[in-house]
Amino acid sequence: MAILHIRQCSKRFGGLVAVKDLNMSLAPGDLYGLIGPNGAGKTTIFNLITGVYTPDEGSIELDGKTIHGRKPSAIAKQGMSRTFQNIRLFKSMTVLENVQTARHMNKKQTVFDAIVRTRSLKAEEAEIRHEGMELLKIFSLDTRAHELARNLPYGSQRRLEIARALATNPKVLLLDEPAAGMNPLEAIDLMHLIQFCRDKFHLTILLVEHNMKVVMGVCEKIQVIDYGETIALGTPKEIRDDPKVIEAYLGGA
Amino acid sequence: MKKWLFWFSAIVVLAAMQAGVRDVIGPYYFQILILVGINIILAVSLNLINGVTGQFSIGHAGFYAVGAYTSASLVYYGQTSIRAAISFLPHMAQDVVLLLLGLLAGAIAAGIAGLAVGIPSLRLRGDYLAIVTLGFGEIIRVLILNIDAIGASRGFSGIPLLSNFFWVYFFVLVTVVVVHNLVDSSYGRAFISIRDDEIAAEAMGIDTTRFKVMAFVISSMFAGIAGGLFGHFEMNLHPNSFLFTTSFYLIIMIVVGGLGSIEGAILGAILVTVVLEAFRGFGPFRLVNFAVLLVLIMLYRPQGLAGNWRLFRKAGAR
Numbered sequence: 001m002a003i004l005h006i007r008q009c010s011k012r013f014g015g016l017v018a019v020k021d022l023n024m025s026l027a028p029g030d031l032y033g034l035i036g037p038n039g040a041g042k043t044t045i046f047n048l049i050t051g052v053y054t055p056d057e058g059s060i061e062l063d064g065k066t067i068h069g070r071k072p073s074a075i076a077k078q079g080m081s082r083t084f085q086n087i088r089l090f091k092s093m094t095v096l097e098n099v100q101t102a103r104h105m106n107k108k109q110t111v112f113d114a115i116v117r118t119r120s121l122k123a124e125e126a127e128i129r130h131e132g133m134e135l136l137k138i139f140s141l142d143t144r145a146h147e148l149a150r151n152l153p154y155g156s157q158r159r160l161e162i163a164r165a166l167a168t169n170p171k172v173l174l175l176d177e178p179a180a181g182m183n184p185l186e187a188i189d190l191m192h193l194i195q196f197c198r199d200k201f202h203l204t205i206l207l208v209e210h211n212m213k214v215v216m217g218v219c220e221k222i223q224v225i226d227y228g229e230t231i232a233l234g235t236p237k238e239i240r241d242d243p244k245v246i247e248a249y250l251g252g253a
Numbered sequence: 254m255k256k257w258l259f260w261f262s263a264i265v266v267l268a269a270m271q272a273g274v275r276d277v278i279g280p281y282y283f284q285i286l287i288l289v290g291i292n293i294i295l296a297v298s299l300n301l302i303n304g305v306t307g308q309f310s311i312g313h314a315g316f317y318a319v320g321a322y323t324s325a326s327l328v329y330y331g332q333t334s335i336r337a338a339i340s341f342l343p344h345m346a347q348d349v350v351l352l353l354l355g356l357l358a359g360a361i362a363a364g365i366a367g368l369a370v371g372i373p374s375l376r377l378r379g380d381y382l383a384i385v386t387l388g389f390g391e392i393i394r395v396l397i398l399n400i401d402a403i404g405a406s407r408g409f410s411g412i413p414l415l416s417n418f419f420w421v422y423f424f425v426l427v428t429v430v431v432v433h434n435l436v437d438s439s440y441g442r443a444f445i446s447i448r449d450d451e452i453a454a455e456a457m458g459i460d461t462t463r464f465k466v467m468a469f470v471i472s473s474m475f476a477g478i479a480g481g482l483f484g485h486f487e488m489n490l491h492p493n494s495f496l497f498t499t500s501f502y503l504i505i506m507i508v509v510g511g512l513g514s515i516e517g518a519i520l521g522a523i524l525v526t527v528v529l530e531a532f533r534g535f536g537p538f539r540l541v542n543f544a545v546l547l548v549l550i551m552l553y554r555p556q557g558l559a560g561n562w563r564l565f566r567k568a569g570a571r
């Protein structure tokens with residue numbers, strides 16, 4: 001039974017078909033790669049899954065429930081979380097507050113609790129803090145917990161984005177080019193971290209990445225998109241030898 | 254139980270000041286002191302929308318007016334029957350009940366107005382929201398100008414004097430504590446996340462529309478309370494007190510004080526109110542000098558008067 005199931009999805013922007021008849025199926029625990037040349041429609045697919053866009057045709061199901069057409073925040077509550085290609089942290093908050101913010105929806109406090117500062121609220125806030133620090137430890141960000149997010153170096157900001165996404169307690173995590181701008185060593189560390197998180201939090205991960213070494217090394221299944229259409233689907237080895245993929249990346253005769 | 258100690262001592266101090274402050278500083282400065290208090294309530298509440306949640310509203314005077322007129326008309330028209338219903342209380346206690354009922358009505362009416370404006374318009378961003386809120390403020394004022402029962406363009410006079418130093422500053426405290434507690438909670442983090450990055454906030458499961466409307470309604474309710482206190486202090490109301498310039502002065506207060514900071518909103522409210530009074534001596538050049546002062550402040554302290562200075566400790570930190 002697939003945890004994320006996309007059936008015959010299409011998205012058009014005016015005359016441009018950004019995604020056409022897309023099918024995708026992720027089993028629980030998958031580490032699934034989505035690759036394709038620039039402009040192939042990868043980020044559009046992410047935006048369709050997370051509800052930023054509504055598909056023109058087709059359906060998207062998360063854990064058996066239809067999610068297309070719902071608001072991004074409602075989809076996030078169903079257990080979908082993501083990072084962004086161009087980092088979107090809450091810049092005026094501290095590192096810890098970024099993670100705490102993402103935990104909001106799992107909590108029960110009411111406006112009244114917040115205003116009167118009830119005992120249950122204080123306990124809950126302490127819990128959120130504790131859980132936030134635990135997450136930051138995994139990403140080795142705990143020593144900078146009280147710094148402003150915007151003051152972190154680039155690589156740490158990318159890690160913080162993943163930590164924040166995990167704080168929502170997702171079933172499915174979408175990572176949009178998490179290794180972008182990292183050097184090869186950082187990228188490899190990051191990949192180990194992603195695998196570790198998948199196992200520790202029982203996640204299903206969908207990954208967009210341009211760094212082929214990383215994608216081939218970490219993903220068990222890869223789907224290749226070009227001009228909004230699937231051109232190949234299989235294990236890293238199958239993908240590497242697929243003539244259509246080679247043509248899409250290197251150009252054909 | 255420190256909470257109760259805080260409120261108890263605050264009430265004692267305010268009550269003691271209520272007894273003497275007017276005689277000590279004289280009626281002119283007393284008037285300004287009251288105005289400062291009302292402007293603090295308005296600025297701190299507006300700051301929740303404009304500073305903390307990052308939505309640009311320029312219609313705060315509209316909510317202020319709704320609160321002022323609702324509170325005043327409830328007391329003006331309902332006074333006799335309410336007093337009859339609670340005639341077993343001494344006269345002073347009756348006044349308190351009347352005032353609190355009036356403020357409650359003002360807060361609820363302004364909150365409903367906030368909801369009615371907020372639900373359709375908070376999907377709009379930036380400039381568009383600003384225009385809608387500006388329009389709302391003017392609609393309220395024009396409505397008041399055309400309702401004869403509340404004085405229309407003559408102004409609404411004969412409102413009983415019920416508010417005083419004690420109640421104004423009691424509600425200043427309530428506003429500051431409520432807004433501070435709210436900002437320093439999961440709700441506050443949700444508000445700030447909307448200001449920082451709305452798309453990321455949505456992706457983290459924060460229903461941005463709902464939180465924006467919530468900030469708007471809470472803020473409007475406090476504006477309504479400020480209106481009620483104002484009407485029951487001045488004893489008459491005129492639509493010209495609620496021109497869009499009032500909204501602009503409030504925005505100036507929170508920008509000069511430092512957007513997003515409660516301390517800043519308080520400082521800004523004090524500064525703008527006092528300076529506008531102090532500059533009366535300049536006659537026609539009053540607003541010119543005021544503008545020059547604002548330019549200077551913004552040049553030398555672009556982050557606002559408060560900047561990073563914090564009077565209220567974040568309960569979450571450490």
